[in-house]
Amino acid sequence: xxxxxxxxxxxxxxxxEHDMQEFKYSTKTEFIRESIRDKLKNNEEQRKKNKAWxxxxxxxxxxxxxxxxxxxxxxxxxxxxxxxxxxxxxxEKKFGINLK
Numbered sequence: 001x002x003x004x005x006x007x008x009x010x011x012x013x014x015x016x017e018h019d020m021q022e023f024k025y026s027t028k029t030e031f032i033r034e035s036i037r038d039k040l041k042n043n044e045e046q047r048k049k050n051k052a053w054x055x056x057x058x059x060x061x062x063x064x065x066x067x068x069x070x071x072x073x074x075x076x077x078x079x080x081x082x083x084x085x086x087x088x089x090x091x092e093k094k095f096g097i098n099l100k
Contacts, residue, residue, distance in 0.1 A: 006032070045097065052091040052099055059087065 008016070016028055025031040056079070088099050 048095050048097045049099060052095045052097060056087055056091055 016031055019025075020028065020031050023031075025034070092099055
């Protein structure tokens, strides 16, 4: 295992101690490790969502000029409403994520 040294301001250290007690962590190290794991997991989920949104936006380019999307604004309105559900369901299934 690799060691890492952190300097925290006193307010943040007190917040960690408070949350440690509330969530039943026995050490600051345990609390910080779990926080880092959660952050890394959330980052990976966000990467998947970003990839799916980029694919959806790229698909919009193929339709632009050949359908009702004349501007990016038209596409964004459509994406937020009824028409996007079908494509979003497709990409949610393809990438295994929830885009809603």
